[in-house]
Amino acid sequence: MMLTVFLGSLLGSMAIGAPVAIALMICGVALMLYLDMFDAQILAQNLIGGADNFPLMAVPFFMLAGELMNAGGLSRRIINLAVAMVGHKRGGLGYVTIVAALIMASISGSAVADTAALAAILIPMMRKVGYNVPRAAGLIAAGGIIAPIIPPSIGFVVFGVAAGVSITQLFMAGIVPGILMAVSLTVTWWLIAGDEPVARAEKASGAEIGRALWDGVWALGMPLLIVGGMRMGVFTPTEAAVVAAVYAGFVGGFIYRELKLSQMREIMLSALKTSAAVMFLVAAAMVSAWLITIADIPGEVAQLLGPVMDSPTLLLLVMVLLVLVIGMVLDFIPTILILTPVFMPLVKQAGINPVYFGVLFIMATAIGLLTPPVGTVINVTCAVSRTPMEQVIRNVLPFLLSQVLVLGLLILVPELVTVPTNWFMGR
């Protein structure tokens, strides 16, 4: 019954177009009324308390780092380097996309920002030399969702805070699965696009590759700085985020000299607004999460799932499928925020490693960025490539399926996540 009130109020208010943050508050109000504990202070306290959180400060810092990278020329140099390395291969710009997506993922924490940067640079290049643009857009979209899996990741930060799981461990756990996603995209591109009848770039000479590498070395230093710094204990994830922002600003402003002081206000304001939109959602989700706990909705769900609860693999499968379905209609951060308080008690009860679960969960949620009707990454690629939505969706499908396969593989072989995590954490 509680579950009905929860879902009814949440989905009902979203259906009539309420912003998700407001829908979450309305859902909280509905639960308060149902539990006969209506109190404005519950809403106020959880909203403010939700934002009053040091680890979540990583969100604005990573957003800022991403904006500074794009404005300061770091992103462009990474793509240049990828072009020099693999641009001459058959279907080369596709591989460029994947390599660039992987490197960008290790620098930026947001799929949407990554995809926008990749699409803005690569689509015109691919169109110019005659690639099938909708197919290229599909690949870029699928490459963009590697960003929240490879550290740094705003998705992991939000999940880590909501679930009480170590963000550093989540970051380290995402590295191998993110690389696997890139590998699966490479194989898929090789299978379906190896015969693109397009002119190829000339093979770059050793000197040219060297120059691109030298030019991009400052940008490439960023993932080493972030992951290395956290791994060596120089800083916490939040501090890593601020270091990344300062580093991107420094390289863009003083090394590449593409960032002007006069741009800073706009860039900071833009990062601030993007992160405030995310944080307002996070705060609103704390209201409903508090009442989910009081109403013991996870208990109700556990009863519904009954026999599945005995098998961790089956439970994971059910949860991942649920995320994929919900991810169709709900955006990335809301999916994480709404499902985490419902799932985490089940995960603990079933004895599933929460870090491992987090990786599967975020990966499934990220795949939702590619599925209609609400797929933000798809929207971005459509807008930048000026391609109709239907075409991009049709063309993203093979790449999306390959990523779902990776997800299935990780469910069947948890060691693919847990063993490297322990290795990265030095255990």
Next chain:
Amino acid sequence: MVLRRWLLASVENLLVAGFAVMIAMVFGNVVLRYGFGSGITISEEVSRMIFVWLTFGGAFLVARENGHLGVQALVNKMPPLGRLVSRVTVELASLFCMGLLITGCWAQAGLNMANPAPVSGIPLGVTYLAGIACGLGIAGLNLQRLFLLLTGRWVEPEPDLPLPAPPPAPNLGPAQNPDRRPDL
């Protein structure tokens, strides 16, 4: 009009300045810890308070631009009357939630203005003031939209994509096939 633009710019400048202070404090703490074996003990507390203000101040700016994430697909398919009713209901519901935010924060601010944070001594109630400010701001927007909706002057906003400024594309030499259309 001029006053309104000036006010908006002031809010934006204040928030950007707060962001800069927050960066300086958290970054400064890392530098001090490694460079000088010390730390800014108030950094954690004060940066968190600024963060709360940035979140709720920023949430108001985003609301001004209709930028909060929502699902419009169903509403857009509704007939005009259904759409109007939905829009009005949403604004009323939001107004109600903001009312709760304001009264709840008012009560909590009152309880915590005499509750200083351990290191900085700044009252913990300061964070609740951010909720009041944001609640008042968004409630004002709700009232404004209700007025426009009910007087038939509402203009549906263009969906705004969260696009960061695209970086300039590298030059690959002359176009080989500039007019080629995507395969349809």
Next chain:
Amino acid sequence: TRMRFAHPHPTSDSWQTAALQFADRIKEDTGGEYEVQVFPNGALGSDQQTISAVRGGSIDFCITGNPFFTGLAPVLNVLDLPFLFQSRAHVATVMDGEIGDGMRAELEASNLRALATWDIGWRNLTNSRRAVATPDDIRGLKLRTTPNPAHIKAFELLGAVPTPMAFTELFTALETGTVDGQENPVTLILNARFYEVQRHLSLTRHAFTTAPFCMNNDKFAEYPAAMQEILLAAGRDMAVAQRQMNEDAEATSLAELKSAGMEVVEEPDRDAFAAIVTEAVEQEFVAQFGSDLLDQIKGAAG
């Protein structure tokens, strides 16, 4: 009627056991009229948030460490002074008696009724670098402390680098070496699995942390005298029981930490630590609040 009880500790902690026993006791004494639902693990919010929720009335009971209450009643800082308590018997004499009543009454101005004072326990030092037996061994260690001014000051005097940090970030910070060590009771060191990432434990017992067990004062005042007495008696009895549970848990926790591979310095030179920090930190307190309360507490040592 349903009442809600929030606390930040895990279910394996004595607080959970005591809270559940408190719930049973209330149910029994009120003939089933009142039912207390316990929410462990900080499920209903951070320490400050639950205190604030009790003050505002949306949660009925909360318990958390004394340092979180000192903003509301600064005189409570006395309890966090280093090397103040000599033994658990000393703690019991002070907190279960009139001195404790006086300090609990300080919270009434903040609309909190402290039914009794439970405990968190003796704080001990762990770190990943070296065995700590003398003050010299602490010099240069990056230690996470609570934001309590007395604690920060004490570790500064010992030459450490006090690094305030949220408890939720602490495990990973210890694991990756962002900080070298931390200080907490052995029960918490075990529950939070710090032994996985910390090699050295030193039983410094540099402070004892108490925990006021509170409810909303207005709500308390509205209850009939009989109900008030039920609540007070249950709170008080559970304080005695919980203190014993914690003392037992400290012994078994220490044994478990040893078998998990921690190297323990059982008798560090506490007098040497005390000589460096006690007077300096006490002076700051006395300058602000006078020495009456401090002398009373010291005088209660057996």
